[in-house]
Amino acid sequence: MASHQDSLVFKVRRCEAELVRPARPTPHERKxxxxxxxxxxxxxxxxGIHFYRCDGSSRDPVWAIREGLARALVFYYPFAGRLRELPGWKLVVDCNEEGVMFMEADxxxxxxxxxxxxxPPFPCLEELLFDVPGSSAVLxxxxxxxxxxRLKCGGFIVALRLNHTMSDAAGLVQFMKAVGEMARGANTPSILPVWERELLDARDPPRITCTHREYDQVEDTKGTLMALDDMDHRSFFFGAAQMAALRGRVPPHQRASSTFEILTACLWRCRTIAxxxxxxxxxxxLCIVNARTKFDPPLPAGYYGNAFAFPVAVTRADRLCQNQLGYALELVKKAKADVTEEYMRSLxxxxxIRRRPHFTVVRSFxxxxxxxxxxxxVDFGWGKAVYGGPAKGGVGAIPGVASFYIPxxxxxxxDGIVVPVCLPAPAMRxxxxxxDALLKEPAPTAATTDKKSTFVLSSL
Structure with a gap:
């Protein structure tokens, strides 16, 4: 299927990468x-990636964001440090002011x-977010x-890459908003950062009190992890009509379920069949649940560490595929409800206890x-982004495992939600x-129309 992504090709000229350090001296310590x-x-x-329109001014976004970054790093100085590993796979930040890697480009x-x-998928992403040699290691x-x-029209693109051990999406947005505030002239961020990572440390002695099947060690006995070759990347749009169609596919007592729950049940079932x-x-x-408000009291407003869980729904493939959508929906709702303060303590x-295992990726979505x-x-002085969010689907180097829901x-x-999906080409078909079958009008009373020709936004 042809798309604009296939045909849009452009050149990017980059300056040599530099290190942006905090604008003022910051503590040298280990966190x-x-x-x-x-x-x-x-x-x-x-x-992540953000696109901004020209505002008619002669201001240089590169200069503004570089200055805002240096000033924000005074408050978020661990981002200017380097990760080190201690015995027992424990990570610490060496807060040494070495700096954030920064590139200017046109x-x-x-x-x-x-x-x-x-x-997603964005054309020429590897040019807009260049992998500087030696920059992508965790340690x-x-x-x-x-x-x-900078773009020819006066607009610009801000692409970034963050080591996930430092922050989750909420923490990253908090930091980027601080960079924007400082770029616009603020003296301090509106939300001051809070480190306090000990709030999510294990208890003494540690004790697993909840079930965490998201960390089951599952062998890939049938070669179900997808190969990197022949992968098809597409984005799907779900607006009011599409969501009404999906909502009409579940029993009446489930129709008050959230958009997230219904959409997740739908995609999980369709993907498994495929x-x-x-x-x-x-x-x-597995669905990511922000746990900041699950604590009593809630985590501090400025906490920018990872504060989420991967609750999991598990079932046999034949049960998921042969049952109606309501079956998957109940599993999704139960998984979300599992996350409590005790669940996070147990995690x-x-x-x-189990030496920091990886979540299960075999036959997982x-x-x-x-x-x-x-x-x-995020506003650097040019208003809100035309697009702001994940730059691509997937988790690390694992193809096809993850999808993001993006406004x-x-x-x-x-307005609606766009969802990037990556699957082997035959499975994508x-x-x-x-x-498409689910999005067709499920009942005469459903407030929807057949959108099969418009819900696929793009492919690459």
Whole structure:
């Protein structure tokens, strides 16, 4: 399926990477990450991207963001440090002011040329977020890389990559908003950062009190982890009509379920059918749940560490595929409800007892809802982003495992959610058939129309 991403090609000219250090001296010390932060499943880089329109001024976004970054690092000085590993797989930040890696660039393309390409997968992403040699390691490397690319129209792109052990999406947005505030002239961030990673450390003695099947050690006995070759990347749009169609597919007593719950149940079931696993094999859905408000009292407002869990729904493949959508929906709702303060305490204890295991990726589908994270609200002085959010789907180097829910306004001006999906090409064809069947009008009274020709936004 052809798309604008396939045809949009442009050149990016980058200056040599530099290190941006805090604008004023900061403490030289070592700060421990929490026992939730340094689990093996977070040892990778999170890529994000923001697009901004020209505001008619002659201000240079590169200069403004570089200055805002240096000033924000006075408060968020651990981001200017380097991660070190202590015995027992424990990570600490060596706060040494070495700096954040920063690149200035120019591209011979306008924002309007992106058109429908303003959602993952982005064209020429590797040029907009250049992997500086030696910069992508977890240890002894910059924990944050930022590239600001000017466009021909006067707009610009801010692409970044963060070591996930340092922060989750909420923490990253908090920091980027601080950079924006400082770039606009503020003296201090509106929300002061709070380290206090000990709040999510294991208890003494540690004790696992909840069930955490998201960390089951599952062997890939049937080769179900997807190969990197022949992968199809597409984005799917879910507006009011699509969500009404899906809501009409569940029993009346479930129709008050949240958009996230219904959409996750739908995608998990369609994806599993498309991948055609052994009917008797277990399949999993992991969803990221922000736990900041699950504590009593809640975590401090400025806490910018990882404060989420991967609750899991587990069932046999044949049960998921043969039952109606309501079956998957109940599993999703139960998984979300599992996350409590005790669950998070038990999770931190599990990390210490079981040596920080990776979450299960075999026959797993992970979803992360970024619709309320606020990526698009980051303002460096040019207003809100035209697009702000994840730069691509997936988790680290694992293809096809994860999808993000991203707020999006399509070309018709309709607000909704765009979801990047990555699958082997044959599975993608089956996935689209299953999804199309669900999106067709389920009942005469459903407030929806057949949108099969418009819900697929893009492919690469």
């Amino acid at each position: 421990r990450l929490s026992d939730v932060d340094d689990q093996e499943g977070l040892w990778f880089q999170i890529p 591209a011979d393309v306008t924002l309007d040329q992106f058109r429908d390409a303003l959602q 002894d490397a910059p924990v944050l890389l930022i590239q600001v690319t 991948l055609q696993p052994d009917p008797e094999e277990e399949v999993r859905m 931190a204890d599990l990390m210490v 992970l979803v992360s809802d970024t619709t309320k994270a606020g990526f698009g609200d 999006f306004r399509n070309r018709q001006g309709e 089956r996935f689209m058939q299953e999804l």
